[in-house]
Amino acid sequence: METTKKAIILFSGGLDSTTCLAYAKSLGFDCHALSFRYGQRHAVELEAAKQIAQALDARHIIVDLPISQFGGSALTDSDLPVPAHQENSEIPVTYVPARNTIFLSFALGWAEVLETYDIFIGVSAVDYSGYPDCRPEFIEAFQKLANLATKTGIEEERFRIQTPLIHLSKAQTIQLGTELGVDYSMTISCYQANEKGEACGQCDSCVLRKKGFADAGLVDVTRYVH
Amino acid sequence: METTKKAIILFSGGLDSTTCLAYAKSLGFDCHALSFRYGQRHAVELEAAKQIAQALDARHIIVDLPISQFGGSALTDSDLPVPAHQENSEIPVTYVPARNTIFLSFALGWAEVLETYDIFIGVSAVDYSGYPDCRPEFIEAFQKLANLATKTGIEEERFRIQTPLIHLSKAQTIQLGTELGVDYSMTISCYQANEKGEACGQCDSCVLRKKGFADAGLVDVTRYVH
Numbered sequence: 001m002e003t004t005k006k007a008i009i010l011f012s013g014g015l016d017s018t019t020c021l022a023y024a025k026s027l028g029f030d031c032h033a034l035s036f037r038y039g040q041r042h043a044v045e046l047e048a049a050k051q052i053a054q055a056l057d058a059r060h061i062i063v064d065l066p067i068s069q070f071g072g073s074a075l076t077d078s079d080l081p082v083p084a085h086q087e088n089s090e091i092p093v094t095y096v097p098a099r100n101t102i103f104l105s106f107a108l109g110w111a112e113v114l115e116t117y118d119i120f121i122g123v124s125a126v127d128y129s130g131y132p133d134c135r136p137e138f139i140e141a142f143q144k145l146a147n148l149a150t151k152t153g154i155e156e157e158r159f160r161i162q163t164p165l166i167h168l169s170k171a172q173t174i175q176l177g178t179e180l181g182v183d184y185s186m187t188i189s190c191y192q193a194n195e196k197g198e199a200c201g202q203c204d205s206c207v208l209r210k211k212g213f214a215d216a217g218l219v220d221v222t223r224y225v226h
Numbered sequence: 227m228e229t230t231k232k233a234i235i236l237f238s239g240g241l242d243s244t245t246c247l248a249y250a251k252s253l254g255f256d257c258h259a260l261s262f263r264y265g266q267r268h269a270v271e272l273e274a275a276k277q278i279a280q281a282l283d284a285r286h287i288i289v290d291l292p293i294s295q296f297g298g299s300a301l302t303d304s305d306l307p308v309p310a311h312q313e314n315s316e317i318p319v320t321y322v323p324a325r326n327t328i329f330l331s332f333a334l335g336w337a338e339v340l341e342t343y344d345i346f347i348g349v350s351a352v353d354y355s356g357y358p359d360c361r362p363e364f365i366e367a368f369q370k371l372a373n374l375a376t377k378t379g380i381e382e383e384r385f386r387i388q389t390p391l392i393h394l395s396k397a398q399t400i401q402l403g404t405e406l407g408v409d410y411s412m413t414i415s416c417y418q419a420n421e422k423g424e425a426c427g428q429c430d431s432c433v434l435r436k437k438g439f440a441d442a443g444l445v446d447v448t449r450y451v452h
Contacts, residue, residue, distance in 0.1 A: 063292050064290075064292055065291075066289055066290055070332075070335050070336045070338075070339045097334070097335035097336070097337075097338035097339050098331055098332075098334040098335035098338055098375060098376065099335075100375070101331040101334055101335075101371065101372075101375045102328070102331040102332060102334075102335060104331075105324055105327045105328040105330075105331040106324075106328060108323070108324040108327055108328075109296050109323040109324035109325075109327075109328060110296045110323075111324075112296075112323035112324055113296040113323050132374065132375055132376060132377055133374075133375045133376075135374070137374050138371070138374045138375055141367070141370050141371040141374050141375075142371055144367050144370075145327065145364070145367040145368055145371050146327075148358065148359075148361070148363050148364045148367050149324060149326070149327045149358055149359045149364055149367075150323075150324065150358055150359075151358060
């Protein structure tokens with residue numbers, strides 16, 4: 001009896017990673033969605049992630065990451081010495097240093113335990129915010145690293161970092177997801193969604209998303225604050 | 227006025243990372259030691275790490291990592307027994323999935339915030355336990371990744387993953403540390419040290435350490451259980 005191949009999907013509950021999850025599912029993978037709680041995210045977004053994972057029949061884990069400790073904010077652990085000074089106060093609240101590197105590392109750890117070799121990440125090099133860790137070169141370098149870092153990787157170079165959206169515009173991503181039956185009203189992209197999961201309509205992420213629906217010629221099902 | 231260059235040192239409070247920290251300090255770096263609490267059985271080593279960092283005048287942060295959520299290692303999974311030392315080339319059950327990848331990713335995140343470019347890790351490709359993520363190829367791949375993942379990296383390829391112990395035997399590491407004035411009685415290497423910080427004397431890590439002191443012709447100051 002053949003078992004279904006497992007895949008790990010880095011999953012925020014946003015438009016891109018939901019499309020990515022739906023795509024991995026359409027390929028026949030047994031999907032394992034991995035989300036992170038790392039300070040700046042609203043609980044409502046993780047709640048959305050949970051519901052979407054359930055709707056798409058994926059196993060879902062939320063991992064607590066204390067990345068915000070590095071952001072220069074007061075450290076939460078009372079055992080830790082508070083930094084003497086901050087060199088850089090210009091890092092925005094939404095910026096997470098080395099984010100995709102850290103996320104992919106965790107995915108790799110889980111993958112090793114599950115004996116899974118396919119890791120999906122919904123990065124796009126077309127409509128993105130300019131972060132270096134969304135580019136194809138970065139993904140290729142991580143895949144190489146994954147195969148050097150692990151038992152199976154060394155023997156067979158089996159790890160694959162799958163990026164189905166990397167050459168898609170936001171509009172194309174939305175078209176793909178729509179064909180796959182994604183209900184985008186469940187997804188939250190907004191950096192500052194409110195407790196009801198309503199989007200501000202004005203942040204970077206909202207503007208990209210709005211334009212995506214418009215360019216795709218589809219009705220924007222996002223719930224905006226009025 | 228020139229400011230002292232900062233460095234991040236991955237720091238467990240063990241023999242290797244303590245030597246690494248002392249070495250970075252001897253090079254004149256302003257040392258930032260990074261430890262992780264990841265469900266390891268030998269939690270007493272974090273207390274040792276704190277004291278050593280203080281003694282060596284390094285800033286020290288302990289980050290909570292929920293790696294054990296993934297299971298799969300005798301170091302973090304209390305259902306798996308820590309085996310006695312075995313002479314074979316297989317990757318041992320004490321291997322923590324993707325550990326150094328995850329640790330280095332966090333170091334990179336902190337480095338970005340601190341505007342630091344030197345990350346020290348005390349891996350050795352000589353006397354080691356056969357973990358794939360201790361090899362020079364792995365380190366080189368991570369350095370490449372670091373420079374692709376970050377803004378400064380792309381522009382100047384400034385990140386350096388420094389591995390001063392990579393070609394040293396355990397005995398040579400101990401000799402180096404002794405020359406640098408390291409007090410090895412403060413360090414804990416044992417995979418299952420007890421609450422007093424006493425070593426079992428039988429696990430992989432203890433056997434390597436014992437042999438190191440013997441080969442170096444130095445008195446083994448480790449506190450063993452009797």
